[in-house]
Amino acid sequence: MNLILEGLIKAFQLIVALDPEVLGITWLSLKVSGLATLISVVIGISCGMIVALTRFPGKKLLVSIVNTGMGLPPVVVGLFVTVFIWRNGPLGFLDILYTPTAIIIAQAVIATPIVMGISIAALQNLPAKMRLQILSLGATRLQMVWILLREARLPLMAAVMAGFGGVISEVGASIMVGGNIKGYSRVLTTATVMETGKGNFDVAFALSIILLFLVFLVNYLFTIIQQRERPR
Amino acid sequence: MKQFKTAALLLVACAVAMFATFAPSTSQAAPVNKTIILATTTSTQDSGLLDVLLPVFEKQTGYFVKTISVGSGQAMKMGEKGEADVLLVHSPDAEKKFVEEGYGVNRMLVMHNDFVIVGPPSDPAKIKGAKSVKEAFGKIASADALFLSRADNSGTHSKEKKIWKAAGINPAGQKWYQETGLGMGATLNVAAEKNGYTLTDRGTYLALKKNLGLNIIVEGDALLLNVYHVIEVNPAKWTKVNNAGAKAFAKFMVSKKAQGIIKTYGTEKFGSPLFFPDAGKKPESLGL
Numbered sequence: 001m002n003l004i005l006e007g008l009i010k011a012f013q014l015i016v017a018l019d020p021e022v023l024g025i026t027w028l029s030l031k032v033s034g035l036a037t038l039i040s041v042v043i044g045i046s047c048g049m050i051v052a053l054t055r056f057p058g059k060k061l062l063v064s065i066v067n068t069g070m071g072l073p074p075v076v077v078g079l080f081v082t083v084f085i086w087r088n089g090p091l092g093f094l095d096i097l098y099t100p101t102a103i104i105i106a107q108a109v110i111a112t113p114i115v116m117g118i119s120i121a122a123l124q125n126l127p128a129k130m131r132l133q134i135l136s137l138g139a140t141r142l143q144m145v146w147i148l149l150r151e152a153r154l155p156l157m158a159a160v161m162a163g164f165g166g167v168i169s170e171v172g173a174s175i176m177v178g179g180n181i182k183g184y185s186r187v188l189t190t191a192t193v194m195e196t197g198k199g200n201f202d203v204a205f206a207l208s209i210i211l212l213f214l215v216f217l218v219n220y221l222f223t224i225i226q227q228r229e230r231p232r
Numbered sequence: 233m234k235q236f237k238t239a240a241l242l243l244v245a246c247a248v249a250m251f252a253t254f255a256p257s258t259s260q261a262a263p264v265n266k267t268i269i270l271a272t273t274t275s276t277q278d279s280g281l282l283d284v285l286l287p288v289f290e291k292q293t294g295y296f297v298k299t300i301s302v303g304s305g306q307a308m309k310m311g312e313k314g315e316a317d318v319l320l321v322h323s324p325d326a327e328k329k330f331v332e333e334g335y336g337v338n339r340m341l342v343m344h345n346d347f348v349i350v351g352p353p354s355d356p357a358k359i360k361g362a363k364s365v366k367e368a369f370g371k372i373a374s375a376d377a378l379f380l381s382r383a384d385n386s387g388t389h390s391k392e393k394k395i396w397k398a399a400g401i402n403p404a405g406q407k408w409y410q411e412t413g414l415g416m417g418a419t420l421n422v423a424a425e426k427n428g429y430t431l432t433d434r435g436t437y438l439a440l441k442k443n444l445g446l447n448i449i450v451e452g453d454a455l456l457l458n459v460y461h462v463i464e465v466n467p468a469k470w471t472k473v474n475n476a477g478a479k480a481f482a483k484f485m486v487s488k489k490a491q492g493i494i495k496t497y498g499t500e501k502f503g504s505p506l507f508f509p510d511a512g513k514k515p516e517s518l519g520l
Binding site: 086184 | 278417420440470
């Protein structure tokens with residue numbers, strides 16, 4: 001009980017005092033996970049669209065693989081990405097291990113199946129005859145895609161939120177490929193793990209509260225965008 | 233439609249802004265050779281020593297140090313693979329092998345502190361006053377008292393295995409012997425929570441003491457000496473290793489300035505220093 005109270009007080013102090021280190025960590029978390037989500041949204045929704053709107057052999061298998069990917073353990077992704085971007089690994093020449101860029105890549109790998117899986121479900125849920133109707137009204141293919149995206153925007157925004165939630169809260173991959181380097185690749189989750197290890201429970205608790213608040217803020221923003229136009 | 237477009241536009245603008253803020257930070261670390269990867273033990277980070285030393289080094293030399301804090305075992309594995317430039321570790325036997333096998337060069341003594349056995353104040357195995365650490369481990373085993381092991385091939389874990397061996401006990405698989413697989417700080421927390429004994433370096437223990445409720449039960453045995461060395465990863469083995477940076481870091485660690493910081497670090501906060509500087513000393517003078 002004491003700890004919870006101390007943590008709350010500490011969190012309040014850190015935020016009010018605008019502690020530069022905590023601010024930096026928070027900003028980096030937002031930046032890294034935001035960019036990773038953006039990448040996953042671009043890839044996930046476009047690939048999801050293609051899979052949802054076309055028919056091809058092995059489609060069920062592919063969709064099951066994507067759906068499995070929605071539960072991809074971050075540490076597994078972290079390990080694979082690490083092995084690839086080691087100095088002496090196949091992508092070692094990029095020299096990005098232990099950088100924020102590496103975290104973005106790992107997180108994008110984690111979020112893409114989540115966004116794609118939900119997108120496929122969302123787009124397949126649209127009435128199949130709708131496409132024919134749109135095309136028969138003289139729309140180009142691009143216009144049709146745009147209209148379908150708009151029609152499915154509620155579940156698609158949910159896909160974005162699920163992707164973002166998955167990566168901002170993830171610690172396994174971030175610590176492996178980012179290295180938790182002070183002032184450089186330390187994000188909220190890895191800092192929390194480290195402070196817990198150091199026995200600084202109050203700071204760890206404060207960081208958790210900041211993380212929760214950040215996730216809430218971002219999701220609140222997404223939800224506003226999602227709910228702005230009332231569904232007809 | 234329009235609102236959806238503005239939302240999309242907003243998102244893109246955000247992304248551009250984010251990328252823009254990334255640019256300066258990456259260009260700062262752009263000269264490849266200005267970055268050093270330091271693989272070290274959890275104790276140097278958890279005790280807070282590196283947080284004090286590194287800014288001084290970075291300011292003095294312009295290098296940027298990427299500290300990867302893992303167990304000594306993993307740190308040396310990184311060195312073997314050429315994934316680190318310089319090591320700061322405390323596992324002497326493994327270090328000697330590491331250098332002999334040609335993975336490391338210029339191994340230099342930096343500092344020492346000591347290991348202690350900590351446990352609940354009630355001391356269920358009655359090891360307080362034990363004449364030697366071997367005897368203490370023997371008592372823990374025969375009392376079936378809970379003992380938490382790092383079990384991560386760290387320097388502390390190597391030392392612990394060495395003591396069990398010296399005591400003639402094989403704790404593996406025993407009910408009272410639990411393996412955490414975590415760093416020193418985390419393992420101390422587990423020991424505190426479960427009222428168990430564990431072997432820890434004094435530095436990490438002192439840094440965490442306030443939240444633990446564990447006491448030092450056994451200390452002072454020569455077997456408990458904990459020595460830290462800095463080792464450059466052999467650039468002949470791996471061309472990508474930043475040896476100039478490694479050399480600069482090693483030189484800094486044994487410099488007067490760093491040794492002075494090590495000497496006083498912790499005195500203010502914990503009442504006693506956490507580490508004792510040893511640069512330039514012969515290992516024999518420490519009883520190695």
